[in-house]
Each structure stands twice: as structure tokens, then as C-alpha cells.
Amino acid sequence: MKGSAWTDYTAPLDCSWTWKKIVQVKDIFKAGYHDNTWIHNVSGYSIASGYNWLRTSSPKVPWRFICWNSLNIPKTAFIYWATLHKKLLTRDRLVQMGICSDFNCCLCDSAPEYHDHLFHDCVFTRRCMSLLQLKLQFPVPTDDKIRWFSAGRCKSVLQKLLAGAFYVGVIHAIWMARNHDRLHHSVIHPKVLVHQVWNEVLERWKKRNRSPLSPLETQWLSRVSM
Numbered sequence: 001m002k003g004s005a006w007t008d009y010t011a012p013l014d015c016s017w018t019w020k021k022i023v024q025v026k027d028i029f030k031a032g033y034h035d036n037t038w039i040h041n042v043s044g045y046s047i048a049s050g051y052n053w054l055r056t057s058s059p060k061v062p063w064r065f066i067c068w069n070s071l072n073i074p075k076t077a078f079i080y081w082a083t084l085h086k087k088l089l090t091r092d093r094l095v096q097m098g099i100c101s102d103f104n105c106c107l108c109d110s111a112p113e114y115h116d117h118l119f120h121d122c123v124f125t126r127r128c129m130s131l132l133q134l135k136l137q138f139p140v141p142t143d144d145k146i147r148w149f150s151a152g153r154c155k156s157v158l159q160k161l162l163a164g165a166f167y168v169g170v171i172h173a174i175w176m177a178r179n180h181d182r183l184h185h186s187v188i189h190p191k192v193l194v195h196q197v198w199n200e201v202l203e204r205w206k207k208r209n210r211s212p213l214s215p216l217e218t219q220w221l222s223r224v225s226m
């Protein structure tokens with residue numbers, strides 16, 4: 001490298017694999033420099049600015065408040081994310097793939113099993129969602145929950161946290177109930193499902209919570225914990 005600019009350096013053919021990789025990274029990052037100055041941060045290069053430049057930025061998605069709620073457990077967040085992108089192997093997809101010939105919903109057996117049906121229109125799901133509302137004791141809209149959560153319609157941060165994790169947990173549990181029914185031909189009662197999810201969410205929150213509650217939150221929590 002002696003006597004030449006670091007930007008022009010190329011790795012010799014007989015150097016190690018590691019050195020070649022380091023030089024490859026250097027070649028990527030040199031695009032972020034102008035006149036030997038890192039142009040993406042006023043105070044010079046930092047790992048954070050380099051990382052942000054490299055990963056590029058994407059628009060913020062409205063469902064991030066629900067999906068990446070800190071109270072969600074990864075498996076429930078993943079299934080929720082998969083429902084948003086219609087990635088789960090519902091029966092319509094299984095039929096398309098030639099794996100299954102039965103189109104009907106595993107839970108209600110009265111309509112074709114599409115994502116929209118299973119997680120929105122199915123009578124089983126609707127029952128779960130009305131039980132969720134009853135449990136929370138405040139109205140969560142049937143449609144467009146994403147906008148409702150992102151618009152901050154909840155009265156407090158605690159309500160938003162618990163309601164979001166509860167909703168995502170119920171979506172995951174509906175998918176599990178559907179799989180359970182497909183394998184064992186027995187449907188879990190919506191009441192049992194919702195009750196289980198709510199208790200799990202509450203337990204998780206109790207283990208993590210270190211902040212004091214407002215009088216409004218204490219009142220609400222004592223009502224919904226009964």
C-alpha cells in the first residue's frame with residue numbers, strides 16, 4: 001500500500017483469504033468517502049454511521065408497533081409477520097401445491113381457507129377477537145387494527161403494550177389451533193385459547209415490568225386481571 005492511495009490498493013493474488021475479504025470490504029466502503037473524508041457523518045467515520053450507510057434505509061412500516069412490540073415472544077411475532085405477508089401454508093396454497101385436496105377451513109369447515117378468511121372472517125377468529133375485546137375492556141376495531149395501534153388510540157403505553165402482545169399472541173394461537181385441528185381433528189375452544197394467551201402475556205409483563213403505574217393503569221389492570 002506504500003506510496004499509493006488506500007482507495008487504489010488491490011489485494012495480491014497470493015495473499016490470504018482473510019486479507020482478500022478485508023480489501024473487498026474496503027472497496028465497498030471507499031464509495032462513502034470523498035477526498036479521504038467520510039461523507040455520511042460530520043464528525044468522521046463511526047461504526048454506527050458505516051452500518052447505517054451500508055444497510056440503506058427503508059420506509060417505516062405501519063405494522064412495526066404491533067409486530068416488534070417488546071412484549072411479543074419471537075415465535076408469535078414471526079407468525080404475525082407471516083400472516084401480514086400471507087406466507088403461511090394455508091389450505092388454498094396447499095391445494096395449489098398439490099399437497100392437499102380439501103380447500104375448506106380447518107377451524108370452521110364452512111369456507112375456503114385463505115389467509116383473509118382464517119385470520120379475519122372465520123367464525124372462530126371472530127369469536128376469539130370479541131373475547132379479546134371483552135378481556136381488554138376497551139374497543140379494538142374489527143378492521144384495520146394496524147392503523148388503530150399505530151395511531152395510538154390506547155389510553156396508555158401499558159394498554160398499547162399489553163393489547164398489542166395479546167393480539168399478536170391470539171393470532172399465533174389461532175394458527176396453532178388450526179394446526180392442532182388439522183392433525184388431531186379437535187378444535188380448541190376460543191375461550192380457552194384467549195384465556196391462555198392473556199395469562200401468558202400478563203405473566204411476561206409482570207416479570208419484565210419495573211416502572212411504576214399511573215392510577216388509571218392500576219385501575220385498568222386490576223379490572224382486566226380478574
Ligand SMILES: [Zn+2]
Binds near residue numbers: 107108109111117123
Ligand atoms: Zn374458518
